[in-house]
Amino acid sequence: MRTFIRKGLLIFISLSLVFLSSCGFKDIDKRIFVMAIGIDLTENKEKPYKLTLKLAIASGALKGGQGGEKYTYVTMESENLAKAFRMMKTHVDKETDFGHSRIIIVGKSILDKDLRDVMDLIIRRRDIQMISWVGVGEPSAEKVLKTEPPSEMAGSISLPNFFSDNGVESSYIVSTFLFDLRRKMLESGIDPILPIIRADKSMKKFMVNKSIIAPKNNNNITLSSQETKIYNLLVNNSRKAEITINKNKMAFSVALFKTKAKYKIITAPNSEPVIKMKIKMVGIIEESNESVSPSLLKKYNKLVNQKTKKDVHQLLTKFQENNVDPLGFGLRYKATRLHTRDTYKEWTQMYPNVKFDVTVETSIKSTGTIE
Structure with a gap:
């Protein structure tokens, strides 16, 4: 009797394995890592959002591990951000991985319209870290993302050094996490404040020494x-x-x-x-x-x-x-x-x-x- 039960249990387990889904893991050579996200508004009413991704190129793919381009950029305009994220996958030959994205830059025009619409999607996406830092880009989020200081190393962007206290320590820099921004946007009695990240004309240097208050009524106030x-x-x-x-x-x-x-x-x-x-x-x-x-x-x-x-x-x-x-x-x-x-x-x-x-x-x- 026990032998019969064991055989029946073994057959049941074997048949159950047929209904299990396969592993979703992809090798690293099939992935490309998003280092930063930039969001701007356009003047096109049909496609008001402009999404820019800064993608890291693995240093092993470069000749001898040195030289060549360190990053590549993908930009797309769309009627909504969800579609832009999906369509961008068709512009690269690898799966976009947001696990290393620690910086989210929004254009000043986003604050003038409504920051909530943009942050709603960013918060909902489970692959974007809540400990990402959020900042306002001048003259635009795209310009800030495409700025590459000479000190920037491949696979590691320099912007997090301004906010993590592991690099720059300054009383002129405001740091705001994504989760904290969301909390202050929803909570009454406190208004969110974001750092302003400026890029120079040569796109070789950042300046982070100003901030902007983004209250619920969109009456944005810039601090010197x-x-x-x-x-x-x-x-x-x-x-x-x-x-x-x-x-x-x-x-x-x-x-x-x-x-x-x-x-x-x-x-x-x-x-x-x-x-x-x-x-x-x-x-x-x-x-x-x-x-x-x-x-x-x-x-x-x-x-x-x-x-x-x-x-x-x-x-x-x-x-x-x-x-x-x-x-x-x-x-x-x-x-x-x-x-x-x-x-x-x-x-x-x-x-x-x-x-x-x-x-x-x-x-x-x-x-x-x-x-």
């Missing part, structure tokens, strides 16, 4: 290099920032190696709402146009406090006047109120009348000179 630095100081506790002071004939720069900013939203009854922000900074004087004395560190601290307080207040006021909130004040308000009904509506009515009370404490540890 200085404003981007102040934003990073408030949000990311920048350790590579500098503060430059020009007072009368004296000028000096303070290199900051520690910063911390925190704030509270105070809504006392029968009084105007106030955001009290306290900023602490530690650094040293790294440059000056005249001799600086250690005995005057309190004076230098006071000058840095005044300058930073003025810059922070101007930036916060700019956010308020343009009705944008990249720092997430509205999100903090919703999270710190006991009642849960209409808290965001309360904040939208309150935000235009909020007063900012900024306090800065600077501790300059050294003048950077030896007596």
Whole structure:
């Protein structure tokens, strides 16, 4: 009886194998890897989207492993992005693999129209990593993708070095992950901010020192290099920032190696709402146009406090006047109120009348000179 059961089970398993699908694995020589994705808008109403892919050519395919082209590019215009992705497969002789794609660049025109439409497809595609960085390309996403600095190596593009903190470390650079962009696009009380990636005319150099706020109402606000630095100081506790002071004939720069900013939203009854922000900074004087004395560190601290307080207040006021909130004040308000009904509506009515009370404490540890 046991022998009969075993034979029957063996026959059943053998027949079941017929219905199993084959493996979907493809050898590496049958794949081509997408290193970056660029999306622009065209002036053609029938085909409004322009998709550009930066594809890596395996170095082993080059003669002797050196020389030749490191990348190839595929560009297509289409009425929608889903079709463009599908049609692009017919333009290359290998399967396009998005597993190594870490950069998504959108043109400025995408933000002016609606970023949600584009991000909806990108988020839905299971082969695009949620930890990809997103940026805005100038003059276009295509131009940025086709820019190849001399330091760029085959199979590894240079753009991730600006955002990963493994390469460039700068207080002028804003980094935004795809998953974080999606969260801020859907969450009320905070607006997404993206880095602006500029390519020079020779298409041999990147410049990443500005940013752009993309709120839900498409009222995009561009931040200068200085404003981007102040934003990073408030949000990311920048350790590579500098503060430059020009007072009368004296000028000096303070290199900051520690910063911390925190704030509270105070809504006392029968009084105007106030955001009290306290900023602490530690650094040293790294440059000056005249001799600086250690005995005057309190004076230098006071000058840095005044300058930073003025810059922070101007930036916060700019956010308020343009009705944008990249720092997430509205999100903090919703999270710190006991009642849960209409808290965001309360904040939208309150935000235009909020007063900012900024306090800065600077501790300059050294003048950077030896007596």
